[in-house]
Amino acid sequence: MPEFLNSVKGFGVTFRQMFKKVDTVQYPEEKNPTAPRYHGRHQLNRWPDGLEKCIGCELCAWACPADAIYVEGADNTADERYSPGERYGRVYQINYLRCILCGLCVEACPTRALTMTNDYELADDSRESLIWTKEQLVVPLLPGMEQPPHPMRLGETEEDYYALGAKLADSRPDDGGRNPVQEGPVQDWPVQGGSS
Ligand code: SF4
Numbered sequence: 001m002p003e004f005l006n007s008v009k010g011f012g013v014t015f016r017q018m019f020k021k022v023d024t025v026q027y028p029e030e031k032n033p034t035a036p037r038y039h040g041r042h043q044l045n046r047w048p049d050g051l052e053k054c055i056g057c058e059l060c061a062w063a064c065p066a067d068a069i070y071v072e073g074a075d076n077t078a079d080e081r082y083s084p085g086e087r088y089g090r091v092y093q094i095n096y097l098r099c100i101l102c103g104l105c106v107e108a109c110p111t112r113a114l115t116m117t118n119d120y121e122l123a124d125d126s127r128e129s130l131i132w133t134k135e136q137l138v139v140p141l142l143p144g145m146e147q148p149p150h151p152m153r154l155g156e157t158e159e160d161y162y163a164l165g166a167k168l169a170d171s172r173p174d175d176g177g178r179n180p181v182q183e184g185p186v187q188d189w190p191v192q193g194g195s196s
């Protein structure tokens with residue numbers, strides 16, 4: 001091609017682009033839905049009676065390549081129970097200044113306490129506010145759940161508790177209980193026992 005046509009060729013690219021469909025979204029007024037398995041911010045899940053799934057084992061923190069998770073576990077007692085089993089996560093923090101949303105922490109969690117939502121709106125204007133605490137990460141109580149501490153309501157033994165808890169979680173209408181998101185349809189859980 002003669003040299004003088006190079007600039008015409010360049011304008012041709014611009015001209016073609018002008019007639020293509022525009023992908024610009026007027027964010028934040030308009031938001032495109034993410035892919036269903038998009039890795040957004042984390043959440044700490046509960047059993048259907050409201051007890052926390054986190055057992056404070058710190059495996060998520062050890063798995064994290066960015067050293068973004070801080071966990072302090074503590075013992076449940078007969079009078080003060082936050083999770084089924086011996087231990088619960090007393091302190092839980094995720095530092096979103098470090099987190100690269102890789103999901104390795106979710107893979108490491110033995111109880112499915114930690115999952116990820118599709119929420120990507122994590123920007124803020126202070127460092128402190130990007131360190132999310134347990135209170136921010138734990139899912140709100142759904143109908144039928146009870147604020148811990150309280151005794152295990154899903155069965156007399158741990159075996160019963162986990163069997164019934166898994167069954168109830170699987171019967172959830174939104175996503176089979178694998179990732180109980182905060183929004184969406186909810187149902188009343190047939191929880192055994194009442195408020196403590
Ligand atoms: S998503 Fe990745 S970087 Fe973020 S806390 Fe989990 S393991 Fe760490």
Ligand code: SF4
Nearest residue numbers: 054055057058060109
């Ligand atoms: S979120 Fe899971 S891996 Fe992390 S401390 Fe809790 S139970 Fe352990």
